[in-house]
Amino acid sequence: MNDPTPSAPATGGRMNRLGLSLSEYKGLKTTLCAGCGHNAISERMVEAFHDLSIPPEQVMKLSGIGCSSKTPAYFLSRAHGFNALHGRMPSVATGALLANRRLHAVGVSGDGDTASIGIGQFVHLMRRNLPMLYVIEDNGVYGLTKGQFSATADVGSTAKGGAVNRLPPIDTCALAIQLGATLVGRSFSGDKRQLSALMKAALAHRGTAMLDVISPCVTFNDHEGSTKSFAYVKDHAEALEEISFVPAFDDIVVEYAPGTTLEVKLHDGSRLRLSKLEEGYDPRDKARAVARLLAAEEKGEVLTGLFYVNTGAPTFLDALGLADAPLATQPEEVVRPSRAALQEIMVSLA
Amino acid sequence: MNDPTPSAPATGGRMNRLGLSLSEYKGLKTTLCAGCGHNAISERMVEAFHDLSIPPEQVMKLSGIGCSSKTPAYFLSRAHGFNALHGRMPSVATGALLANRRLHAVGVSGDGDTASIGIGQFVHLMRRNLPMLYVIEDNGVYGLTKGQFSATADVGSTAKGGAVNRLPPIDTCALAIQLGATLVGRSFSGDKRQLSALMKAALAHRGTAMLDVISPCVTFNDHEGSTKSFAYVKDHAEALEEISFVPAFDDIVVEYAPGTTLEVKLHDGSRLRLSKLEEGYDPRDKARAVARLLAAEEKGEVLTGLFYVNTGAPTFLDALGLADAPLATQPEEVVRPSRAALQEIMVSLA
Amino acid sequence: MPQASTADGALPRAAVVNDMSLQIATVNGSGSQSANTVLLRALFQMGVPVSGKNLFPSNIAGLPTWYTIRASARGYVARKKEIDVLVAMNPETAREDVAGLPPGAAVIHDAPLRLDELRTDLVFYPVPFDALAAGVTTDPRLKKLLRNMAYVGVVARLLRLDMVEVERAIAKQFARKAKAAELNLAAARAGFEHARVLEKKDPFHIRRMGATAGKIIVDGNSACALGALFAGVTVVTWYPITPSSSLVESLSRYLEKYRAGPDGKATYAVVQAEDELAAVGMVLGAGWAGARAMTATSGPGISLMAEFAGLGYFAEIPAVIFDVQRVGPSTGLPTRTSQGDVLAAALLSHGDTQHVLLLPGTVEECFTLAGAAFDLAEQLQTPIFVLTDLDLGMNSWMAEPFLYPEQPLQRGKVLSKEDLQRLGGFARYRDVDGDGIPYRTVPGTDHPLAAYFLRGTGHDEQGRYSERAEDWEKNLLRLKKKLDTARQLVPAPVVEENGAEVALLAYGSSHPAVAEARDQLREERGLATDYLRVRAYPFSREVHAFIERHPRVYVVEQNRDAQLATLLRGDLAPELVARIRPLARITGLPLDARTVTDAVLAGEGRLS
Amino acid sequence: MPQASTADGALPRAAVVNDMSLQIATVNGSGSQSANTVLLRALFQMGVPVSGKNLFPSNIAGLPTWYTIRASARGYVARKKEIDVLVAMNPETAREDVAGLPPGAAVIHDAPLRLDELRTDLVFYPVPFDALAAGVTTDPRLKKLLRNMAYVGVVARLLRLDMVEVERAIAKQFARKAKAAELNLAAARAGFEHARVLEKKDPFHIRRMGATAGKIIVDGNSACALGALFAGVTVVTWYPITPSSSLVESLSRYLEKYRAGPDGKATYAVVQAEDELAAVGMVLGAGWAGARAMTATSGPGISLMAEFAGLGYFAEIPAVIFDVQRVGPSTGLPTRTSQGDVLAAALLSHGDTQHVLLLPGTVEECFTLAGAAFDLAEQLQTPIFVLTDLDLGMNSWMAEPFLYPEQPLQRGKVLSKEDLQRLGGFARYRDVDGDGIPYRTVPGTDHPLAAYFLRGTGHDEQGRYSERAEDWEKNLLRLKKKLDTARQLVPAPVVEENGAEVALLAYGSSHPAVAEARDQLREERGLATDYLRVRAYPFSREVHAFIERHPRVYVVEQNRDAQLATLLRGDLAPELVARIRPLARITGLPLDARTVTDAVLAGEGRLS
Ligand SMILES: Cc1ncc(C[n+]2csc(CCOP(=O)(O)OP(=O)(O)O)c2C)c(N)n1
Ligand SMILES: Cc1ncc(C[n+]2csc(CCOP(=O)(O)OP(=O)(O)O)c2C)c(N)n1
Ligand code: SF4
């Protein structure tokens, strides 16, 4: 910011262009389960902001309620945070950006927070193309309330208690593209490289950037239904039948090339088929992006990559014709009309 | 119902198979503006129920809040009605059908009621494939609160007060298809033939049938923006500047062949390009249906017809494994477990 | 008094001068609004105190609507229970309208309605409105419309209005539409001319007086909008709902006109949200981020804001929420007035939540209290609810011109980068000053210690997550202290006291009826009363003190459940509770003085 | 009393027998739940009255958690303020846990924590838990888990529990998992054996007694679920939220087991809605259509239900809403207990809305009042709120086995096809019987006059849309009368009265603490008290009468704002208001007797 000379981004280096080390982008210690996908996403968040040399004080972190929504406490302690209500982060983010358009806003939500209770505010946020990064930490369950299905759970998946989900999942990416979000992608919490790249692209984008990040809940999730899974946990559950025990897992890390498909074995023994968009994919065609997503769903694959981007659309703040300076700090002389103005109005009412 | 012999539907005839005349399907006198598209839809509703010989006592009418949501009072007086809260009809309909799965349910909503405040419940209703007919009487504005934009208003359209809409419209049909509704179509309030056909198909369908019916608000709507329209009203407004005056209009009636496009001139002088699906269109392909809708939108056309139908999907009530008899009337012997059951439970807790 | 230039100069002996209630019965959508405004303005221009109330249905066109103009030399602006002059234009209600009139009332009616056959104790003036309009235009649509301005002319002659003032009012009404002005003028004149044939048989007369000089006419919603405008509001969110919509619509127009920045860009944002949950969520996001933010709604919207209201209270976020009350429960009567959201707003949300309410009683106070709301929100760091209602908000009221606010904006305890430098950090929820109000920072403050993490969960003084019993209790008691601090900051009550034993206590739009009732009680029954008008909750000490001085305090309000009285019972010293006499009524019609007078007399055992 | 077969038979002179509070401090996710249940059950099987309370954090794993078991020969089941025996397994809180103990307490702790260095006035028992677990398994994960069952063995020996009962409890706990039972048994035995080396130096002993014979142990959420099950609930909707989730989860299991229809299909529906607005909307839709429908939630959900609650009240739809209260405002402390939603629920929604509340105070009443709620909802045609809380709902309580309901389901005033035939129609909102309760029909009733149009807007007796002032007022006053009728239908208060001057008034989970406090007051200070436990709002006449008989009534509740006291102040004759002494506290911990005792003594000016 203070240094106009272009320099290579400080990826991996100790200090970024602002002279800040990675640790100055960290947050509090996580209180999530060991191995929870959400933790990996927080780490990528720390790196992305650091590497892009965004001053942490110029960032607003927002979230709803859920394990995922706790994570803004675990990155960028030097940024203001707003842990809002369940499903209602989009409106709060909208208000915050109206107040101060100069700040970066990053919203973190869960699949329950977004696709169940929050789908209404999500739809309208996407439609407005509000300039912010919106991340869904998507595990198909309500982690914090102990494992009920969310609206992104796959048909046929089985909850820890044994219930089977019979409703089709909502594809938040297809939805976002259709509704007007201008950068839409999906990744996997364990895919450092892809997730970092998407996050940085999203932070650089002007408009709503929506990333759906598959992020397994190691404690309650089961991606493929009772037949194929629970392999590992089952053995132990048989032995112990202790529902209050939460085993600690290591993070899953994956790496796979564009255009390929990778089967990931999750902690519970279930499998996830990740399929990465090919190198030459053109993300500017809305209809094609939606079609690809629908097709992947039919094949039972989770398509990842940057599906859609449109850099030309006006953001909500542009459409409103807002002043360049933040509304929050407009001085009294500007926001309180003059004596003459009141006089004029009074005459019109006389 | 009492007559098992198949007979030709009583379209146009005085009496239907139940021996009921059309007037026995009527409702109260409308209190909507003369020429309002919603009135025409109510008329089609009367005909459809009559022609299909559905006993009015076996119907539940539900709605939200808005001019459109008042219309259940204007058809089928002999059916129970539930005029719910703004945007919340889907949940009420869900509960009502859980209580009595034997009844027909028809929900009437507006574009504000559905796409603005109600989009959350709409999304989840579609996803559940609840067996009911859901009609959006879609005029792009909030009629009852005097003409603000709804979330289906076209970009660039101008409100009576002069404000311009800058947000993209939500295509409720594309959304419904993507989310899991199993019969989805669009029509125009003035297209008697098409609308009647769609309604009857919808009433015969088992699953969520969602019809988006373009239904111009003659008092507040302006479909194409300030440049092309307000021709008629403008002159008079110039002369009178009387915002409390609501002129009475006649109903618009259109007829056009499948595969053709028709330009309709609305009361305010604006034009609507209706494009009807061709005769051979196969409505069983989800991805294609969505693609066609996106393409039409790009061309600025309002595609009409039956976009998607899937007769094989289980309804929500099937998925729940509900008893065939209505839950509401299950007898006490069935719903209150035995003394022995309580005894067994108490022993398990001892 | 200026020379009266009415149609006839002399007054009959039994004349009732400048004291009447004129009701125009039409259907909505028939375009009578301009006509009614012209009548109101003509009276106003003649120096006669007026008020105008629109009683309209909850649909767009074709249902009964009544517009009532009260002219009162004594300045009474409450609804008058009796109608003195009826203009009956609506065939559907005409018979019932006529049936409800007191003997001696006058009825101007569309001739084909043949109302004169109904009663013998009224004065009827049949008028062929179609013919009158036909004389002005041939366009059928215009004809329908101009019938309205024709009745203005008829009324003008019958009540002895100065036609010059009617014409001025028409000119003002159609200022930028020459053609419209012309047609309407012609219609009014046609009515005025036609009325020559009518023989005046009723006693109601208007005479010029000088009681409106320098005054304005305005509705409470516009007044609130102006209050917000001059309080420097920057973020406005809303979801349309009657009767609050016009508050934001009016504000939008003023903002467009008066708040373009130096670069021509907007120094404000007005956002139509997808619903009320989003509207208030945006306000809290904006308030947290440092903007002066507001939303406006009515009952159903208040219910939908419950969860966010609790967050705003608990996380201590400035916000201003206007509730233009209509009749509830539920969707209720969307186009009728009430004071039914007092309890809901004061206690909005689950858990131990309490809110600050401001209760303007006049359009002037709509302006000043709307402004005060923004100061209080930032000073107290909490949502402030401004409760008006349909009567105050949408009807037309006379007022003194609003005074320019002399006090600079009070932005409360906000720490800057420099403050943080000096202090070496801060604790977001610490009671540094002993008033329960902590210090805050806003996002974007360029200091590494500026940030805090706002949450609706339990927290310690630093704002860190905490489930500790002591942290919870301490924080909640501080919040209570803060509301106690509010008692001193909110607008004090307005007291009119003269040592009477009987007192009236009221708020909001009940004020005009109570003021008039006090005159009735004194003049008709010799019963002197003292009066306190509450303007805020939590109650200032003055409210308590007033009740201590009065053995019987009638609490007048427009709801069923005596909602403000309930708050009083909860707040008063127990031994004072028995002094409270709830006087709560709800019909959806604005309160009238006679109802109050009768109820007080009944309470005093003096109803004859 | 049966022969005590404890590890050592004889009791030391200063022994404290069957009167202690045992706390196990761990982190959540470490798998201690079974171990704690086994301890609780072993005591229960020994005939000693017990209660178990879990104090857990609002996350899934890794944060401090405390489980407290109280054993009390006198049957006290409230939280005890002091901990007598601590099992310290959590390094993060161990020092603070130890610091909070009263002198003389015993501490069993993981040896490496070296807690014995901290204080000299406590008894420490260091135990090498890792080594004990290692003796049972080599799997590292299992090792971690079995440390828990090892402390059970240690506690058993130190407190002189009968190891046979511990083994029976383990067998019951792992009834269908032979391998798990075996491993756990081994771990418990390892602990029991190891404890031989510990020299007993504390006074706390358990001895067999006979006070639990025939009793059950159950949590309030399960009890509510059973109440609903036996009330014939058919439609259950919910949105997960702590601490209410387990109510519906438990109900689902019971429904699956006991409510398959003759064809094997479900005679019920359980639907996880997308949020609480939808959950309550579904309940109203189902109630309107004739089903017995319910939802369960906690504070934030209650706020979100506000708009629908008003519709339910005004359009008169049966519904049952369970509010398992947690600490608010806002998200607050999701895993802590409170009684903070009383006002919010009683007044939920804008406008003049009032609701019926049921307030069970024991798990037996969770069962009976849950059942009563469904009857009342249909009898009164209105939403009924059943308020419990986290303490009552999620903790373990002893109870007499629930009694089978003898009264048939009360379905209220529903007209059948035949009724309509006979009556020739009906008016949906007419007060036929003078009790304010009208007659209704349900959709699908096969009669041309059965239908009516339900709406949240103003309506006349026929349910037709009406904006008329008289219709509105009449209907609203009838609704008020209906709530007055409710006073006689709701469960009467439970009164224990003996002519004392000082009275206590409480409700819900405050009951055990108040019962114990009354003993303390009488035994320690000779202060006899009378006691009324409120079980419903609106208040029955008995509540008023009781207050009339007592000059000083302490109203005990677990919130900040004295919420029930506020409702009382609003409802009582004004001259009785001064008798109400609010005694409201909120920390998130279940209320303990000492707090009540001290507060009453302070109020009586007798605090030494
Ligand atoms: C209004 C409301 N209802 C319910 C809850 C309880 N609740 C807390 S988190 C949560 C679900 C979280 O799921 P998700 O967003 O997927 O996050 P995850 O924990 O899986 O990361 C729920 C239902 C709440 N806090 N507020
Ligand atoms: C919670 C709530 N907010 C706002 C309103 C006010 N309101 C009534 S109808 C309506 C919009 C109706 O628009 P739409 O659904 O498109 O119906 P239309 O009148 O256009 O047929 C609004 C905002 C309300 N009744 N309830
Ligand atoms: S419960 Fe699941 S989502 Fe929550 S922290 Fe644990 S692993 Fe993550």
Ligand code: SF4
């Ligand atoms: S305002 Fe518009 S939508 Fe409402 S009744 Fe009139 S024409 Fe129809």
Ligand SMILES: [Mg+2]
């Ligand atoms: Mg999740």
Ligand SMILES: [Mg+2]
């Ligand atoms: Mg509309």
